[in-house]
Amino acid sequence: MKQRxxxxxxxxxxxxGFCFSLTCTICGTVWKSTLMKPEVSTAVKRLYQNEYNRAREAAYLEAATAFTxxxxxxxxxxxxxxxxxxxxxxxxxxxRRLRSKL
Ligand SMILES: [Zn+2]
Ligand SMILES: [Zn+2]
Structure with a gap:
């Protein structure tokens, strides 16, 4: 479920900063996560990747309140x-599809 x-x-x-978006397949509403500023520069690749993953995780939790x-x-x-x-x-x-089958 979460993975989806x-x-x-x-x-x-x-x-x-880091930002992620999701679009509702039905109504086309675009949801965007709160912008998160990275604390390290892109030059420090490994740390940057860690921050990126954290931001993505946080954005996902945020998305779960608005999207399913x-x-x-x-x-x-x-x-x-x-x-x-x-x-x-x-x-x-x-x-709608289920209802039409019933
Ligand atoms: Zn469906
Ligand atoms: Zn929608």
Whole structure:
């Protein structure tokens, strides 16, 4: 579940800091993580990588409050586009598909 959102993370880090984004497959809402400034310069590659990984981890935790991975199609979807089907959270397009089958 957690891994799924991560796979869809788009790295939009630039010289100002680390930033990651996710786009809702259903409504197209773009979510961006809070910009995190690296404490070390890019010159110190190894340390920079550590910071990058930490920032990504933090961004993921942040994303988990706004986004979920659909249980069926695994698409990253914002909370607004999530539908609870029984005890399963699915995206609204999967929900529609399921309902039409019933
Ligand atoms: Zn959405
Ligand atoms: Zn789905």
């Amino acid at each position: 959102i991560k796979e869809h993370f788009v790295d939009c880090s630039d010289k100002n 991975g659909c249980r069926l199609c695994e698409a990253p979807v914002c909370k607004k586009c999530m539908v609870l089907m029984g005890d399963m959270e699915v995206c609204s397009s999967c929900a």
